[in-house]
Amino acid sequence: MISAPLAIFLMGPTTSGKTRLASLLYKELPVELISVDSALIYRGMDIGTDKPSKTDLQCSPYHLLDIRDPKEVYSVFNFRNDALNVMASITRRGYIPLLVGGTMFYYKALLEGLSVLPPSNLQTRKLIEDKANKVGWPYLHSQLQEIDPISAKLIHINDTQRILRALEVFLISGKTLTELNKNSGESLQYNVLQFVMVSMSRLFLQKSIEDRVYRMLELGFEDEVRVLYSRGDLHMNMPSMRCIGYRQMWSYLSGDIPYKRMIETTIYATRHLAKRQMTWLRSWKNDLYWLDSEKPDMAYNKILQVIRSRSESFCKNSK
Template identity: 55%
Template sequence: MKIYKKNLCKSFLIFLLGPTASGKSTLAMELRKYLPVELISVDSALIYRHMNIGTAKPNKLQLIQHPHRLINIKDPSQYYSVSEFRYDVLREINDILKLGKIPLLVGGTMFYYHILLNGISQLPKSNLELKKKILRENNYNHNYSLHKYLSKIDIISSKNIHPNDVQRLLRALEVCLITGKKFSQLKKNILFRLPYKTIQFVRVLKKKKLYHNIENRLGNMLDQGFEMEVMGLFNRGDLNIHLPSIRCIGYRHMWFYLSGLISYGDMIKQIIVSTKQLVKKQITWLKTWNNIYLLKDTKMELIIEKILNVIYKEDIMYG
């Protein structure tokens, strides 16, 4: 197989999208053998330190051999806004381009890709104290209280944000309270569209295979000590179920189990159900995506060959 290490135009980006458990990370690391790429994680869970097993984060050896930018940049106690992601990812992209390499963005947080491609509204900076106040004053004891609060002041935003999406609900409420305007109105003023050419690949697996991978992966996580990992977070004393980090799939369910609210068996069932629901949501997002190349092959060699051929056909090559 031809290795395109030279004669590449460096002013473009590669996106590698796909649903959870589709093998994106493995493929991205393998591509480094054939292309002068540097990896950037596009995953809202991999940003957190001390959350390795349950997020299916590449292991220490893999990260040494294949460094990923925007992994392990936040403590689980911290918030991370979409605007922060955009700022960070553009900084990393520029740095990689200056090195004469190609940024390869890989991950499953579709909303992050969406704001890169389509722009982001100019909104006020995040205010952590205000977010804490919103949670405190609304007696946030279940998933729907924030959603109900938002529906009273911005019904359009409440219809567009899932009741379980605590981070986005908090951001919408925060913006409404800071500006005195509706979040849905401010989001119409789109700025900052991505200024680079992008070649987008989507890893595709049959749903049956994805679900099989999800169940196998959870079994492996439990064998690797996922319960002990969450117990370490649980016992810290400064974390709670309302934080975006602990709301991540798997972590919130294990948290409920450690709190005595659900049984071990129910915890496992709920993780599988929630992960499958995430996959359905990711696939729905991808059905609306434009200008993508589908990677349906099962053999790694064939997938990589298609990627390299696409890059060549996109006329990225010189000469």
């Protein structure tokens, strides 16, 4: 892999300061930024996803931002194909892809490839959907738990698209998603430097999450979701509306929970997300450079140091 092009991953839990650090690196290094976030792909979902402002994007533009309408489904397969195409284009222009975000499954899919799954079958899907209409998706999730407990644990009970796909794969192939995912596809043909931006203080992270939720509300998050709510072609079980914050605000607008409860559940869900992200990272099989989000200047200098030393070694090896 010595001759393979360089790529940089800047990972970490929510509110860890990845976006700000990426902007600084964009100004200093020959990089182009790629978003690795399953929520930032949606247009019109800006405040709740903490999307960089238009002013910030003019200074530090991103690829794979605002590429889907909230009514559209965007899979990990879509992301991997899009990311590989963008990375190749960036490399051809003589720049380094810098991938920034917190959707860990996307990073894993890029690094290790994806298993070859059977294509969707309309007849099989209709059978599953008809059954769901009769017995409900929670019951189908419990069936998935019996068939493939590992996948069921990773799929939320309200994630109807992924429940449907997992059951569909089993009915078509006779094998579970867990079995098929053991046979990954082609790995990433890049020399990847992987950095993790994370707070070393649990209290600091929790306070950052709480501050972010209240800042979202001050910036007009409720009005943003009201626009989506009033469209008429979106519903709570769509992947876009299951994003943290949007799901809770949708429940508030529907009259299912009071305003105070909406805030509490948003904070709780965001903290739980950060915990899951850290679980992914602690189990990561690849070498990671850990950075302290409470010391952003040191994190910035550390990345520059590592990249420059690695780039020099590539130059020496290529001679």
